[in-house]
Amino acid sequence: MQLNPWALTGIVLVALATYYLGYRSSRSATSTHDFLVARRTVRSRRNAAAISGEYLSAASFLGVAGIVLKEGADATWYPIGFTAGYLALMLFVAAPLRRSGAYTLPDFVEMRLGSLGLRRFATAFVVFIGILYMVPQLQGAGLTLASVLPVPAWVGAVVVTVLVGINVIAGGMRAITVVQAFQYWLKLFAISVPTFVLCMVFFSGGGPGGVRSLGSPAPPVFTQDTTVSVQTDVTVKVTTETYFYADGRIDGGPARGVARWSPLIPHTVEKGTTLKFAAGTPVPVISDAPATNDAWLHPASGKITDLLQTYSLIFALFLGTMGLPHVLVRFYTNPDGKAARRTTVHVLLLLGLFYLFPTMLGALSRMYVPQLLVTGNTDAAVLMLPSAMVPGVAGQILAAIVAAGAFAAFLSSSSGLLVSVAGVVSTDLLPGRVKDFRVGTAIVALCPLGLAFLLRTEDISLSIGLTFALAASTFSPLLLLGIWWRKLSWPGALAGMLVGGGLVLAALGVDIAAGYASFEAPWYTSQPGLISVPAAFLTTYVVSRLTRYGRPELVNDIMLRLHAPDPLGLMRDRAVARFGQAEDKARAGRGRHRK
Template sequence: MREYAIAAIILVFAATMLVSLFGLRVVRSTSDFYVASRRVSPRMNASALAGEYISAASFLGVAGLIVAEGTYGLWFPLGYTAGCLTMLLFMTGPLRRSGAYTVPDFVSLRFSSSRLRVATVIIVVLTGWMYIVPQLHGAALALTTTTGLPAWTGPAAVIVVVLATVLPGGMRSVTIAQAIQYWIKLCALLIPLIFILLQTNTLGGPGLPGWDASVWHDGTGTSPADFYRIVSLLLALMLGTIGLPHVLVRFYTNPDGDAARRTTFLLLGLLSGFYILPVALGVISRAVFAEGELSSPDTALLRLPSAVFDGAGGDLLTAVIAGGAFAAFLSTSSGLVVSVSGVLSQEFFGGSVLGFRIGAVLACALPLAMAVATAHMALAGAVAMVFTFAASSLTPLLLLGIWWSGVTAQGAIAGMVTGAAASLGSFALGRGLELGWGTDAVLLNYPALWCVPLAFAVAVLVSRYGGARPPRNTAHVLARLHLPEG
């Protein structure tokens, strides 16, 4: 298995780096680096956006969560897809019409506040760093599971390939790579699923031990705490998508607002088609593996083929899944590095191509150090934390900035800081209670249901009663955001 897996991972790396060389040929300007000169078609952009949106949590974590907690794992793909629908309804058109390169650029256009821009830069960079770390943890887990290599080699390899993709061609080369990586990920789950289904009673095969209706029975949702956890998770995933910087920057690459909406509509179809696969494989894995058999539920997909097939067949299918997993780590990490490096370049390096490249190196350095120094935690849970943080900090700023003329810079910064501090403080306290006393503090570990309303309420109250007034050009900016181009 080791040789096949290494070969599949190297093949994915080589394909990604070849695309980066092509990106170097087609890049002509600074605009190419930041937003691909705003000429990406809806079909290409939808594939690229699906490629970077399907992260380690989607590829490995959804199936792992189904193995560990049964039907609770189904809420993740539902929330991810619903988040894209929320973005289609409220964000895509206005955000593209803003003409901004980055989220801080949009904030400057809407609020004309240097203090708010600085705060937004900090939140965007922090969100990007927080989201890169789970991708690198996933790379370490996948590499050690399939090859036995040291854990640090996975994150290091991902960072090297990401920089090789981003540095030559910026957004232009990343767009092409992510579009290809979506289809790699789709095939990497579809092919094993077909062969595994042929082994089950579903298509007349010999069947799997433990395959019966009991695979769904887990008691999830039977208590008020379970209901709270599910609702809070869905709110985090639906609204957190709006605040993810690597998703937002993708809409700046469309030619106009209508193209941005078509991109999101196509994205919904691509995501819906993909998420059937990890859910189906997760259900099969729950039937195959006994409780406690896996050292980490996130390894379920990587171990499933060898549990179903003997010999080279299982090894080959495991290699296919490993290659797809690394495509997931690369595509999401590349999008995050582009968004963070764009912000760093605009703020500290004059917005030049050289500044973008320096920002890319800085965007990779801290997450790599954190991933190597920290222990792996459940991928879906780690990503849910990032979505909650984005939903509590950036989402109120963006939604109020686009849809309410009464929001002030003072209110926006108060809401953003309150949401960020509340979510981070809640996670830290909840984690401390778990480690110290073994207490599952559901209100602290799943705080979106109270953190997000708190951030919105603070922003609205400070805007109404804080003494500051909306910017004088508010009506003009809102007209630009909401009226059709031309």
């Protein structure tokens, strides 16, 4: 890998801007309210930009284009689902959640159902979901840095962890809000400008010749002589007899020289193998991806399992958003319920605008960087596409802009995840002081960093999809039924979380085992939402009907507090004796941090 000085400059500038904004904002962060909920004074426009900056993670910046390159029409459910989840959040959850006066999701659980045991159980799931979501952010950071600099992948993960940890320890939610709002606009610039330039190159007939149109039913072809280095064991398929040069091990045996693949059977390529293809050769693709452009442009393959998997993904994405702790915690920073709902409307607009661009880049990648289909490393498409379409310094500058935006994505998402999980750890497992928040941040930051080294690097969007399924199967039933159904009991909520979360974790275990043992797992192990989400809702409802003793005595007062209009003044902070009143802290900083 050759050093790209432009990319290095862009990444360094993003890191410096992130550190500066975090440091400047942290100077006024002095109280627990600053670190947990930014004094509850963040107005809707800034909070919407901060939520969007936090939400547009590695799965959005790199993974959406990568999964579109690989899967085609079926992959468009990812950007649709990522955005549409906020519609359900706006309609059913945002305003009541803010009116609860809670500081964290487990705090809301105890407020609604009055069970300290359920709160502790919810704490465990919040920590697990946060860490599981943060691992692909660090893996994506490693991929980005290794794609533009001659460094190993672990360097990017360490850099992101250190930089994010410093900002969160210094200023908590107050510092991170400003950083994330800035990083949304930076990411929008970094994805939109290269997209516009590359589309102009495409429509003007520029770029390398020999590109096969996406409208052609045949598979994509290599536009020039191409060398592919396989970094992990893969299984590929071809549509015609394919001749190439191989150096390594293919189909279970050594290979050195000219080789031939038949379309009748799949073929294996072992780690460390080098493949060389001549210009015009049809591109082999990994075995679970559509091989031809015709199949790529049409959804599914007609199998019932493909349809079920699509609906399972929809369940996970639409309902998983409202169960993500790092998303929900941002609504506690709004002044009132009305501002929380307005924030969600703005988020829908900001996300809808952003997701146009990675989808377009994914389509262009199938024509100009099809070699990624051989290795399955399609998440690198956004990073490699500019240099492939625009040779020379101009392509390097576009690649540098994209790399800087991708690095900002890892920083903003990791910041939100770290601050939300650290807040839960400091208030539920530690005394809850500012010092405890900082200690919790340091502890939490080390866990996903260690897992990023241990776990295999999977397709980023698919791993995030499984995290959404876990959130949809645990906290989504609790929130929807807790906010809108007064007969919910804490045994019912606990049973629903156990069943829904247990099914997702079991599916995750089988899926990981299948990867190591090389056997084909059922479709629902990669997308379990269609089974786990209804099972969680049904279990919660049935058990709640059977356990009336688990309902709080003042449930009518609680429901009134959640749904009463803001001007009635029923909204109150929880744990005032422990943390004080947010409004008291806000007077000292009135006029700041409010737009």
